[in-house]
Amino acid sequence: MVDVAVVGSGPNGLAAAVTMARAGLSVQLFEAADAVGGGTRTAELTLPGYRHDVCAAVHPMALASPFFQAFELARRIELLVPDISYGHPLDGGRAGIAYRNLERTAEGLGADGQAWRHLMQPLLNRLAGVVDFTQDNLLRFPRDPLAVLQYGLRTLAQGTPAWNLGFREDVAPAMLTGVGAHAIGRLPSLATSGAGLLLGVLAHAGGWPVPKGGTQAIADAMAADLVAHGGRISRSERIDSVAELRAATGAKAVICDTTPRALALMARPELPLRYIRQLESFKYGAGVFKVDFALSGPVPWTASELGQAPTLHLGGSREAIAFAEGEVLAGRYPADPYVLAVQPSVIDASRAPAGRHTFWAYTHVPSGSTRDCSEQVIAAVEKHAPGFRDLILASSAQTAQETGDYNANYIGGDIGSGAVTMAQLLRRPVISRDPWRTPAPGLYLGSASTPPGPAVHGMGGWFAARSALKNTFGLPTPPLGLDD
Numbered sequence: 001m002v003d004v005a006v007v008g009s010g011p012n013g014l015a016a017a018v019t020m021a022r023a024g025l026s027v028q029l030f031e032a033a034d035a036v037g038g039g040t041r042t043a044e045l046t047l048p049g050y051r052h053d054v055c056a057a058v059h060p061m062a063l064a065s066p067f068f069q070a071f072e073l074a075r076r077i078e079l080l081v082p083d084i085s086y087g088h089p090l091d092g093g094r095a096g097i098a099y100r101n102l103e104r105t106a107e108g109l110g111a112d113g114q115a116w117r118h119l120m121q122p123l124l125n126r127l128a129g130v131v132d133f134t135q136d137n138l139l140r141f142p143r144d145p146l147a148v149l150q151y152g153l154r155t156l157a158q159g160t161p162a163w164n165l166g167f168r169e170d171v172a173p174a175m176l177t178g179v180g181a182h183a184i185g186r187l188p189s190l191a192t193s194g195a196g197l198l199l200g201v202l203a204h205a206g207g208w209p210v211p212k213g214g215t216q217a218i219a220d221a222m223a224a225d226l227v228a229h230g231g232r233i234s235r236s237e238r239i240d241s242v243a244e245l246r247a248a249t250g251a252k253a254v255i256c257d258t259t260p261r262a263l264a265l266m267a268r269p270e271l272p273l274r275y276i277r278q279l280e281s282f283k284y285g286a287g288v289f290k291v292d293f294a295l296s297g298p299v300p301w302t303a304s305e306l307g308q309a310p311t312l313h314l315g316g317s318r319e320a321i322a323f324a325e326g327e328v329l330a331g332r333y334p335a336d337p338y339v340l341a342v343q344p345s346v347i348d349a350s351r352a353p354a355g356r357h358t359f360w361a362y363t364h365v366p367s368g369s370t371r372d373c374s375e376q377v378i379a380a381v382e383k384h385a386p387g388f389r390d391l392i393l394a395s396s397a398q399t400a401q402e403t404g405d406y407n408a409n410y411i412g413g414d415i416g417s418g419a420v421t422m423a424q425l426l427r428r429p430v431i432s433r434d435p436w437r438t439p440a441p442g443l444y445l446g447s448a449s450t451p452p453g454p455a456v457h458g459m460g461g462w463f464a465a466r467s468a469l470k471n472t473f474g475l476p477t478p479p480l481g482l483d484d
Contacts, residue, residue, distance in 0.1 A: 001250035002026040002232075004468070007239045007266075008257030008447065010038025010409065014222035015067050015458030016255045016446045019465035021229040022478040028249060029231060032238040036223050038257070038407060039415065040456055042214025045396040046294040049353045052396070053215040055290075055407070055415060056456045057342040057360050058311050060085075060199055062218070063206035064131050065457035070480045076221040078212040080347045085203035087309035088175045089384035090316065095303035096175040102204040112172040119158075119166075119176075122150045123201040134198050135459050137451040138426055139433060151197065159193030163318075170317055176200065177321045178313025181338050183420040183454075184285050184364055186329060187322040191420045210310050210344050214351070218456065225480075242267040242443060253468040255444045257461060259284075259409050259417055260429040263438070263445055270440035275430070282429040282449065285420060286328050287400025287413020289373040290362040295391040298357055299343060302384055310347050314339040314380045328364045333371065337363040339380045356393075367412030369400040409447060416454035417447055428453060436464035442472050 002025075006017040009031035017029045035041060039055035046052065062068055062079055073079075081100070088096040099105045102120055106113035123130050129147025142148045157163065158176060167173050177187060180196025202208065211217040223233060239245050242254055256263050260279035268276060301307050315321040315338035324334035342360040345351040351358045361377050374397050381388045398406065400413025409417045418424055428435060428451050435451060436444050446464025448454045469475040478484070 002028045003251065003473075004028070004253045004255065005030065005245050005249045005251035006255045006257065007245070008038065008409070009036035009219070009223070009233070010257050010447070011040050011218065011222070011456045011458045012447050012461030013038070013255070013257030014219060014226065014461065016257065016461035016465040017226050017231055018071070018222050018480065019462055019478065020253075020255075020468065021226050021231040022480055023469055023473070023475050025473065027226065027231040029226065029233045030237050030239050031233065031235050032408065034236045036233060036235070037216055037219035038409065040215045040219040042216035045292045046394040050294040050356070050358050051214045051351045052292040052358055053344070053360060056215050057344060058208050058210055059215070059218070059456055060202040060208045061455050061457035062209050062211070064202055065459060066131070066135055067458040067462040071222070071225070071458070072481045073218065073221065075482055077217040079209035080212055081207040081209045082308065082310050082347050084305065084309040085208040086179070086311040086313060087306040088171070088178045088313045089301065089303055089306060090171065090174060093302040094171065095306055096171040097305050097309070098175060098200070098203045100204060100207045105204065109172050111168045115166045116172050119154055120201055120204055123154065123197065124204055126150060127201060127205050130198065130201065134194070135452045135457065137433065137435060139431065151194075154197055155190055155194045158197065159188050159190035161188060163188045173318040174316070174321070177318040178315065178338075181313065181315070181321055181325055182340065184288075184414070184416055185325070185420045187325050190422045191425055195420065208311055210347055212348050212350060215456070240266060243269060253442045253444065253472045255446050255461070255464050255468060257409070257447045258445070259411060259447065259449050260445070261411065262408060267438070267440060267443055270443060272439050275439050278430050283419045283424060284367065284411045284414045285416055285418065286364050287367045287369055288362040288403060288415055289365045289369065289371065289397070289399055289413075290360070290403065291374050291377050291395055291397040293359040293395045294352070294393045295357040295359055296393055297355065297391050298346070299359065299381070299385045299391070300387045302386070306384070308346060310342055310344055312341040312343070314341060314384065325364060328366060331366045333365065333373075337373070337376055337380065339363045339377055341381065365400050365413065367400065367414060368404070369413065372397055372399060418449045418453070420453060425453060434467055436460070436467045437471060442468070444468050
């Protein structure tokens with residue numbers, strides 16, 4: 001028998017379990033798969049010795065997330081931070097380069113350098129306030145109103161059809177759009193603009209780190225801390241009923257790292273009909289098609305600096321990316337899709353045998369798509385790196401439908417566990433000052449379907465655990481550091 005049962009071992013579930021165990025409670029974590037991690041797993045998907053991140057690969061929030069800062073993740077694993085946070089190839093062998101150094105980035109943007117400084121520097125100056133606002137429930141008074149004002153004005157400027165005002169050339173706008181497209185939403189929009197600006201300023205702050213050895217290191221660090229503080233992990237154990245889970249474990253609190261749809265099914269007898277309807281009305285976004293490659297050598301980018309960038313945004317101009325993403329949201333497949341690519345082995349040699357490389361890429365597709373888009377991805381890379389195809393030793397593809405089958409939180413291949421719109425950033429999945437607490441006693445939802453939303457940050461699980469500590473156990477939030 002235990003005090004707390006946690007369902008799901010993604011980064012949010014692990015964060016919740018770690019927090020509850022650190023508070024001195026007995027915790028059992030249940031995972032349907034045979035390995036912990038959810039979106040933070042690493043595996044040899046193509047050939048022996050080639051380690052590929054199954055989902056997330058680059059982690060801007062690893063250094064910025066308040067949970068990971070409290071957990072001291074940077075002391076527990078090796079985070080490799082590149083000088084170039086991301087690159088954006090364009091026609092004619094050109095490329096936009098986002099260096100960690102803001103001034104160096106601005107200098108490379110020529111006539112738009114000052115506009116880039118004006119956009120990013122105020123957010124960089126008040127980064128703590130920006131992170132505090134974006135990594136929490138938006139329905140609260142912020143700690144740094146001036147930071148929110150600066151962030152809000154820039155979100156408005158980049159989230160409307162007037163988003164090109166202030167820019168004179170095409171590189172800087174394309175770079176901003178490539179980052180905003182991470183959110184898998186309409187471009188321009190306030191939601192994708194806000195997400196892009198947060199990721200954009202983090203590129204010039206701590207950078208976009210890559211965990212040495214693979215993203216699995218993040219999950220393993222949290223799992224190790226849970227076990228070290230008395231927690232238990234049950235793998236290959238699917239939970240279908242909260243009532244049966246309570247009966248089997250005696251748990252006073254159950255924290256679910258699941259989608260609202262799954263929670264409604266698991267806990268229907270315990271939840272009021274109005275709340276169930278809110279859960280069932282939660283909307284999910286477009287899916288992703290992902291493909292991993294084992295390569296015989298480095299990617300031969302026409303713009304040589306791209307060879308030093310672990311993260312790349314392919315898709316061309318601002319207008320081209322916006323059009324492609326609009327096609328996906330309309331249920332169509334764009335001829336020239338946006339492709340998010342990661343070449344982790346340019347900074348982490350442990351990912352592949354000596355002289356060889358791994359390459360990770362995904363493109364957005366309609367929800368539930370069964371189409372293999374490998375050729376479209378290869379063509380997008382070949383456009384800016386002729387000869388890429390000749391380097392491919394092996395590949396492993398996963399359709400949007402298969403992504404949803406692999407991880408139940410990725411409905412239809414939606415890796416954000418819910419559409420990223422302004423409405424759903426405010427109502428995720430309900431409008432409440434404590435959206436992690438359900439109407440059922442001792443039942444909490446702590447996933448990417450709750451604030452602050454998608455990304456590997458652990459915040460949804462941390463907030464759910466803090467709510468459970470306060471409302472179910474009357475306990476304070478414990479310290480999480482290595483020396484605590």
